[in-house]
Every structure is written in structure tokens, then in C-alpha cells.
Amino acid sequence: MTTAQGGIKIENLRKVYGHGDTAVEALKNVNMYVAPGEVVGLVGPSGSGKSTLLKCLGAIIEPSSGKMTLGDELIYDNGWTLPDLRALRRDRIGFVFQAPYLIPFLDVTDNVALLPMLAGVSNAQARQRALELLGALDVAHRAKAEPSQLSGGEQQRVSIARALANRPPVILADEPTAPLDSERALGVMRILNAMAKQANTAIIVVTHDEKIIPTFKRIYHIRDGETHEEMGEGRTLDL
Numbered sequence: 001m002t003t004a005q006g007g008i009k010i011e012n013l014r015k016v017y018g019h020g021d022t023a024v025e026a027l028k029n030v031n032m033y034v035a036p037g038e039v040v041g042l043v044g045p046s047g048s049g050k051s052t053l054l055k056c057l058g059a060i061i062e063p064s065s066g067k068m069t070l071g072d073e074l075i076y077d078n079g080w081t082l083p084d085l086r087a088l089r090r091d092r093i094g095f096v097f098q099a100p101y102l103i104p105f106l107d108v109t110d111n112v113a114l115l116p117m118l119a120g121v122s123n124a125q126a127r128q129r130a131l132e133l134l135g136a137l138d139v140a141h142r143a144k145a146e147p148s149q150l151s152g153g154e155q156q157r158v159s160i161a162r163a164l165a166n167r168p169p170v171i172l173a174d175e176p177t178a179p180l181d182s183e184r185a186l187g188v189m190r191i192l193n194a195m196a197k198q199a200n201t202a203i204i205v206v207t208h209d210e211k212i213i214p215t216f217k218r219i220y221h222i223r224d225g226e227t228h229e230e231m232g233e234g235r236t237l238d239l
């Protein structure tokens with residue numbers, strides 16, 4: 001496996017669901033670039049293709065045509081170029097969803113340590129890494145708790161720690177701040193921006209949350225399956 005430098009490039013991506021009369025062209029022509037260390041917003045109305053795009057990038061569904069590059073590796077070129085998509089998802093992409101989807105019967109530490117363990121990291125090392133991340137996300141004091149004992153904001157921070165645990169060069173977040181109040185939503189964006197800088201991660205955040213849209217330096221608007229790039233306000237999140 002190549003060591004990706006981070007960065008995401010999408011060229012002329014198209015995705016059609018179904019065939020014939022019932023075909024839906026969810027993505028017509030998507031072009032996007034996210035540099036290593038950059039956090040980019042993806043904004044668009046319901047049904048515009050946001051989730052479809054993230055699922056294609058995350059190798060959860062297969063595009064119809066186009067190209068996708070992660071780091072310096074072309075992963076899709078009118079067909080997958082990699083034999084092992086599970087390894088791609090597990091090792092190189094961190095997912096953050098609107099709902100945290102933590103595993104209820106594992107404590108916070110094990111929720112975060114699970115993916116590195118599955119990737120072959122020793123239990124002790126995976127736990128150590130989990131604790132460091134929980135510390136960085138200000139939830140280390142909840143390390144032994146079960147997910148149900150946490151507040152919504154704490155659960156979301158744990159799910160971000162989990163997304164970062166395999167040190168993926170790419171993070172894909174679908175509405176990560178939707179359930180959070182303004183202060184916590186901005187806190188999540190602060191963390192994502194800090195992680196992007198520290199680990200050179202390329203991050204795409206799908207959102208229509210007015211609270212966080214001013215934080216992006218660059219935004220892609222998606223409408224009817226086509227992307228349009230715009231400068232954002234890039235409001236500073238530094239304390």
C-alpha cells in the first residue's frame with residue numbers, strides 16, 4: 001500500500017442509480033479537490049447528491065464513471081483500481097456521521113480502539129492511541145464510560161476520535177454537527193481543523209448547518225449533481 005500524502009481529487013464523477021426508465025442521475029459531473037490539511041464544506045439542498053458523493057468517495061457504492069484520487073493513488077478510473085475496498089475503507093478513510101453509532105456494549109476507549117485493533121495494531125497500542133485522541137478531544141475523563149452515559153456532544157467527540165484512530169489521510173463527515181448546539185458545533189469544527197493541520201488530513205464536511213458554514217475557507221455547492229466552487233468566509237476558530 002502506498003503511503004498517501006492526503007488530498008482528494010475527483011474528476012468528472014458520474015453516478016446513475018438504476019437502469020432504463022427508472023434511472024436517476026444523482027451525480028452528473030462532479031469535480032473537486034481537497035488539499036492535505038484542508039477542511040472543505042459540501043453544501044446543497046436535499047436530494048442534490050451529497051451523500052451519494054461521500055459514499056462513492058468512501059467506496060461504499062460504485063460510481064458509474066470518472067476518476068477519484070486519494071493521496072497520490074488513483075483509486076477509481078472508470079472502475080476500482082484496488083482489489084481490497086474493505087482495507088481502503090478501514091485504513092485510509094475516517095467516517096463521521098450525524099448519529100455517532102457508537103457500540104453500546106463497549107466502553108468509550110474500546111469504541112475508539114476497535115478499528116486499529118482490527119487493522120492489526122496491538123491491543124495495548126490501540127488503547128494508548130485511543131486515550132491520546134480522547135485527550136485531544138477533551139473526553140479522556142469519559143474513557144471508561146459507556147456511550148449511553150455520555151451527552152450528545154461527548155458522543156460526537158468520541159465518534160470523531162474513532163474516525164481519527166487509524167490516522168486516515170481522508171475524513172468524510174456527513175452532517176456531523178446537526179444534533180449539536182452552536183458552541184459544540186463550533187467546537188467540533190475547531191477539532192476537525194486542528195486535526196487537519198496536525199495530521200495533514202483532507203476533510204470534507206457535508207452540511208447545511210448555518211452555524212458552521214462561515215468557518216470554511218472553501219465551499220463546494222452541489223446542485224442537481226454538479227459542483228460549483230466558492231470561497232467561504234473562513235472565519236477563524238482559534239481561541
Ligand SMILES: Nc1ncnc2c1ncn2[C@@H]1O[C@H](COP(=O)(O)OP(=O)(O)O)[C@@H](O)[C@H]1O
Pocket residue numbers: 017018024025026044045046047048049050051052053
Ligand atoms: N439507492 C438509491 N437508489 C435510487 N436513487 C437514489 C438512491 N440513493 C439516492 N438516490 C437518489 O439520488 C439523488 C441524490 O440523493 P442523495 O445523494 O441522498 O442526496 P443528498 O444527500 O444531497 O440529500 C436523489 O434524487 C435520490 O433520490
Ligand SMILES: [Mg+2]
Pocket residue numbers: 050051052
Ligand atoms: Mg444526504
